[in-house]
Amino acid sequence: MSFDSLSSFLDMGGHALYVWSAYGIGVLVIAANLIAPAVTRRRFFATEGERLRRSEVSEDEVKS
Amino acid sequence: MDSAASALKSWWHRMGSPRSFYAIAERAAPWFLGVGVAAIVVGLVWGLAFAPPDYQQGNSFRIMYLHVPTAILAQSVYLMIGAAGLVLLVWRMKLADMLIVAAAPFGLAMTALALITGAIWGKPTWGTWWVWDARTTSMLVQLFLYFGLIALRQAIPREETAGRACAILAVVGTVNIPIIKYSVDWWLTLHQPSTFKLTEAPSMPPEMYLPLLVSVIGFYALFGGLAFARTANVILERERATQWVRALVRSRAQ
Numbered sequence: 001m002s003f004d005s006l007s008s009f010l011d012m013g014g015h016a017l018y019v020w021s022a023y024g025i026g027v028l029v030i031a032a033n034l035i036a037p038a039v040t041r042r043r044f045f046a047t048e049g050e051r052l053r054r055s056e057v058s059e060d061e062v063k064s
Numbered sequence: 065m066d067s068a069a070s071a072l073k074s075w076w077h078r079m080g081s082p083r084s085f086y087a088i089a090e091r092a093a094p095w096f097l098g099v100g101v102a103a104i105v106v107g108l109v110w111g112l113a114f115a116p117p118d119y120q121q122g123n124s125f126r127i128m129y130l131h132v133p134t135a136i137l138a139q140s141v142y143l144m145i146g147a148a149g150l151v152l153l154v155w156r157m158k159l160a161d162m163l164i165v166a167a168a169p170f171g172l173a174m175t176a177l178a179l180i181t182g183a184i185w186g187k188p189t190w191g192t193w194w195v196w197d198a199r200t201t202s203m204l205v206q207l208f209l210y211f212g213l214i215a216l217r218q219a220i221p222r223e224e225t226a227g228r229a230c231a232i233l234a235v236v237g238t239v240n241i242p243i244i245k246y247s248v249d250w251w252l253t254l255h256q257p258s259t260f261k262l263t264e265a266p267s268m269p270p271e272m273y274l275p276l277l278v279s280v281i282g283f284y285a286l287f288g289g290l291a292f293a294r295t296a297n298v299i300l301e302r303e304r305a306t307q308w309v310r311a312l313v314r315s316r317a318q
Binding site: 002003021023030041045048049 | 101104114124131173176177181184293294296309310313
């Protein structure tokens, strides 16, 4: 550990604002990049599954 | 020799087929993402809490553990995009176009992060958020290249035309990469030279550069995982009318 206390770690030798804002933005950007493809994937299977089910239902109606 | 050549050829065809690439991507993505996130967490925590402070900059230098990897990735991602562009133009491989679509948003994110963390680091170190010197300006050009790729894609409705236009922009845009890389050597600048060089030992002690190395490896793995995951999504979207995607959708709906 390079710091002797939690408060000195948080203070970053007076550079807290710079260090923590940089890391805060970094974590947000990485999290957004991780979440986005998972959401796209889930949405694709939901909407495409729904569309296929509907088209199959309408095909059945035509047949009967 | 012949069998090696035919094995290579069949591998190339397999990689080029969206269906088999989807199977590979879906299995590989979670591993790359897991390793990437773990290495980034280790590298950043190590750099933030355990690396010794810089004798001149104190603790603000810890922004380096985020700034350097994102700046490296901003360029590596573009090199991959440029290579994919070349493959698309020469062999008309559909998958190369999908890779460009999948990689561009992450490249944009990395370039933006490198610029933002650089500005935040510049304030306490250089006394200014921004200077119009060669390194920062060429990095800003890089940001616009990524914006251009994404905007060009959306501006052209026909997929094939859009793909070729983006591929040309991707290939031409790679001239900016050596400009970024050598900007700190060719022009007078506030920016410090590269931390890692292939030909020399790092100027930092291991306690400082090891966490950086872990962080860089983590960002590369993260990029690999996101490229697989996003390419898989593009494949699903574009191949939605095919039998195999329909079967996959049905099997997941049950």
